[in-house]
Amino acid sequence: MKIDSRQSVIPAIIKSVVNVVITVALWTFYIMEFLLLFSPFYLYAFFFSDRSEEAFQKLNCRLHRLFFSLLRVIVSRVEWRVSPDVSSLRSSLIISNHLSFLDPILFVSLFAKQKTILKGYFRVPVFGWILKTSGYISALQDSLFTESMMHQIASIKEYLSGGGNLFVFPEGTRSRSGRIGAFNKGAFGIARLCRLPIHVVVIRNTHKLFPPDRLCFDTWGKNVIAVELAGVLEPDYDSESFSMNGLMAEARALMEREK
Numbered sequence: 001m002k003i004d005s006r007q008s009v010i011p012a013i014i015k016s017v018v019n020v021v022i023t024v025a026l027w028t029f030y031i032m033e034f035l036l037l038f039s040p041f042y043l044y045a046f047f048f049s050d051r052s053e054e055a056f057q058k059l060n061c062r063l064h065r066l067f068f069s070l071l072r073v074i075v076s077r078v079e080w081r082v083s084p085d086v087s088s089l090r091s092s093l094i095i096s097n098h099l100s101f102l103d104p105i106l107f108v109s110l111f112a113k114q115k116t117i118l119k120g121y122f123r124v125p126v127f128g129w130i131l132k133t134s135g136y137i138s139a140l141q142d143s144l145f146t147e148s149m150m151h152q153i154a155s156i157k158e159y160l161s162g163g164g165n166l167f168v169f170p171e172g173t174r175s176r177s178g179r180i181g182a183f184n185k186g187a188f189g190i191a192r193l194c195r196l197p198i199h200v201v202v203i204r205n206t207h208k209l210f211p212p213d214r215l216c217f218d219t220w221g222k223n224v225i226a227v228e229l230a231g232v233l234e235p236d237y238d239s240e241s242f243s244m245n246g247l248m249a250e251a252r253a254l255m256e257r258e259k
Contacts, residue, residue, distance in 0.1 A: 019216040022074055026217065030067050038063050046133060056134040057113050057164075064109035078209055078223045082110065085229040086201055091160045093196045095187050097180050097255050098169035100206035106227070113164035115156075117186065119172075135159075139186070157194040166190070167201075170251070174212040180255055183248050191235075192244070198233040200254040202226075230254040 038059055045055035072080060087110050096103065108114055119139040122128040156166060168187035175181055191198050204226040210217050231254045235247050 015220050016216075019219050022219045023216040026067070026071060026074065029070055033066060034063060037066075042130065052133055053135040054113065056130060057115070060108050060130070060134055061110075061112045061114065064105045068106065068109050075209065075217065075219045077219070077221065078225060081224060081226040081228075083226075083228045086110065086227050089165055089199060089229075090163045092165050092199045093160065093187065093191055093194075094165055094167040094199045094201055095170050095251060096167065096201040096203055098171050098174050099178065099203055100174060100210045100212060102206045102210050103169065103174075103203055104167075106203075106206070107167045110227075111165045111167075113162070115159065115164060115166045117166075117168050156190065157196070160194070160196065170248075174207070176212050178207065180252060183252065185244060185248070188244055188247055188251075191247075192237050195237055198235075198247075198251060200230040200233065200251050202228050202230045202255055204228075230257065 041059055042056065045052050045059065049055045072078070089111070090113075094107070096107070104116060107116070115134070115136055117137045117139050118131060122131055122138050160166060168190075170183040170187050171181040172184050173181070188198070190196070205223050206225055208218060208221055208223045209225060233247065233250055233254070235242060
């Protein structure tokens with residue numbers, strides 16, 4: 001019995017070691033690709049480009065596409081299925097469920113022109129500078145639909161009409177259970193303010209590859225990560241029957257139906 005128990009522990013130890021090694025390798029690559037390959041282009045765009053915001057967004061996209069290309073090669077047991085209905089989105093306000101730290105950088109890798117709403121990252125050295133120069137929106141209050149937020153998104157409709165995408169995770173944080181959490185009203189307030197349709201996207205299984213509150217990738221589990229368009233909501237914002245809570249309920253129903 002002791003031998004069997006010892007034998008059963010060894011594979012788990014090996015898997016843990018491999019997970020740590022691959023995780024360190026991937027994040028080391030991420031840091032080095034930024035420092036050695038991309039930082040000169042960020043600096044050039046910042047000092048010499050007349051459209052530094054757009055240039056930073058394109059660099060963000062390319063940096064993360066390269067990272068995910070390596071991730072797909074190294075963690076080959078994971079299959080990736082990104083629907084063309086999602087990757088072809090332009091000039092769209094996108095909301096999605098949120099399972100893993102990978103979700104936002106995956107969206108960045110899909111769209112050459114992208115913005116999102118973030119809390120708490122703008123004071124991080126270098127990273128915060130990139131976010132600010134990229135035109136990402138700071139959620140300064142617990143509620144996104146505030147006077148300061150309205151000031152930040154005053155030009156968002158123009159940005160979207162130029163082909164950019166704004167993606168938002170209305171849960172505000174990663175789900176620890178896999179279930180869809182309570183929605184913040186911010187994304188829906190932006191949609192109403194700008195009279196925009198809402199593209200509802202569902203992400204599946206990123207938490208199985210990179211779980212919340214864990215430092216390492218799970219590189220052993222066979223997994224299918226999918227990103228799919230669940231539907232498009234086109235509310236009549238001027239209707240007397242329009243309800244923000246009703247719109248949020250419709251969005252939740254689409255996400256839950258597709259999960």
